[in-house]
Amino acid sequence: MFDRPSGGSAAVLVSLDFGYTGYEDSLQELHHLVTSAGMMVRSVVEGRRAKPDAALFVGSGKAEELKASLVVSDAQVAVFNHDLSPAQQRNLEKLLECRVVDRTGLILDIFAQRAKSHEGKLQVELAQLEHLSTRLIRGWTHLERQKGGIGVRGGPGETQLELDRRLLRQRVKLLKEKLQKLKAQRGQQRRSRQRSGVMSVSLVGYTNAGKSTLFNRLTQAGAYVADQLFATLDTTSRKMFIPNCGSVVVSDTVGFIRHLPHALVEAFGATLEEAVQADVLLHVVDIASPAREEQVLEVNRVLAEIGAEYVPQILVLNKIDSTDIAPSIERDEYGKICKVWVSAQQGSGMELIRQALVERYPHQHIHLATQAASNLDMVLE
């Protein structure tokens, strides 16, 4: 609704090294994010600073270098590998005379492009509005165009700013109500699934780890797979049957990324709840990525944020075909499989994942019983 589509634009990336670890990885990830948004990377402006400049984020010399780079490479967008304050973004746009996108804005842009389902679209719009509301300051007029369309007129003496704020609040409230209804429906479906005693497994992991590829392997579904960040936005669930054991419902979910914008985590609450409510999480890791350890930590951090830190996890170390590791398993101190090395793309190690799930199956009933006892709603139903 608010984003100007980035697809097709040429971009100059801006990245400052503040001396934190993982700088190179984050810059590489920015590249991938920008191409995933459908833009072309024309050049990269880098620098080092102790801390960001209050007015422009980069120093004034660097800002001039950036301006020249935008002109030389005929780029229309400057994409920052950082989050900018509303004032910094405004100052930069004025100085550079081009669109300035920060990291959160870029991720929101990709989500807006990818959203397919009704729920996904509502979630993205809510996240965009929440992000925007922090930027709603005097002189900001993005909502102006919509004002007439919605047909709301400000009362006497109401400033443009107050009107904008009011429109925004109304829309946010409406979106939250709609999402709440969808969440209730989702909960209903989940409860009937739980009552039927079917084990539920959610695939979680860093974006591009191979969750959808694994989902397709396990369930013979045709989920969208691509070398893009955030290829999957909507949760898809499919049944999978394990011989001599029973049915398992597997859900493919949205991927995580470092510094996942908070507005997104909040807006995607209903979708992410699929992970919170699962009996087991298959945490998919791209073993070929040099940043894999940090990615695992980041995924666990988001899982804790949404209340899924106590759901049992099996670590699926994927993409072994790009290493010299063979399909294999590791067991925890209780003798249960806790790590599985596989290649979802080649289909190797799939039987090891099924074996790991079979081991967890009996616990499902214990889990259900405890959950039912502690959840009055379920007992009363």
Ligand SMILES: Nc1nc2c(ncn2[C@@H]2O[C@H](COP(=O)(O)OP(=O)(O)OP(=O)(O)O)[C@@H](O)[C@H]2O)c(=O)[nH]1
């Ligand atoms: N070499 C190799 N590549 C793989 C493997 N599994 C997945 N990929 C590739 O990794 C990329 C991402 O795969 P997806 O299945 O879309 O990853 P995802 O985790 O669902 O990603 P998002 O939905 O974007 O979060 C694709 O290019 C896949 O072909 C694997 O076992 N080996």
Ligand SMILES: [Mg+2]
């Ligand atoms: Mg996916």
